[in-house]
Amino acid sequence: MEPEVLERFTWYMREQSALTVMFHTKVAEQMGLSATDEKCIDLAMRADGPLTAGRLAELSGLSTGAVTGVIDRLERAGYVRRVRDPHDRRKVLVEVTVGDVEKFGELFANAYHSLVEVLGHFDDAELAVIERYLKLQIETFRKRVIDT
Known part of the structure; x- marks a missing residue:
């Protein structure tokens, strides 16, 4: 790289x-x-x-x-x-x-709408790559950083 x-x-x-x-x-x-x-x-x-x-x-x-x-x-x-x-x-x-979980849901509404807006810029193939990246990033970060 x-x-x-x-x-x-x-x-x-x-x-x-x-x-x-x-x-x-x-x-x-x-x-x-x-x-x-x-x-x-x-x-x-x-x-x-x-x-x-x-x-x-x-x-x-x-x-x-x-x-x-x-x-x-x-x-x-x-x-x-x-x-x-x-x-x-x-x-x-x-x-x-x-x-009342919904009470806290409104705290996350802007973050949710931001995610929807951003993901709307990508087609299904691109979303699959992003999802693969995020899953691997989470798994690797947890293993190397959190679980050590």
């Missing part, structure tokens, strides 16, 4: 990352959370039901100690609650309690 190409893509990724962090910081402020807490509630909401603190730590890349603090704050803010695992009473699960 040419150094100029790598430099260009590095700039794009850094800019996208900065914008994403700023966006989630803004959303978190509106929710009364830190950006880390907001991303953890997002991970919990996308999980297939309640999850353990250990699983949230794996998904977030945070230490179990840091996740305990996140769960404490989310519980105090009313976004999650700790419940006993019905299959193993020794385990504690984290359950999302956000009743």
Whole structure:
């Protein structure tokens, strides 16, 4: 790969990352959370039901100690609650309690419309390449950066 190409893509990724962090910081402020807490509630909401603190730590890349603090704050803010695992009473699960999810949906409306606008510039073949890139980027980034 040419150094100029790598430099260009590095700039794009850094800019996208900065914008994403700023966006989630803004959303978190509106929710009364830190950006880390907001991303953890997002991970919990996308999980297939309640999850353990250990699983949230794996998904977030945070230490179990840091996740305990996140769960404490989310519980105090009313976004999650700790419940006993019905299959193993020794385990504690984290359950999302956000009743009015649509309330937070409006926080993401502009981001959603931005995505629709941008994707509208590409045909199906181009979208397939973009999707392949994003999947590989997520998988590789998680493996090399988050899960290390």
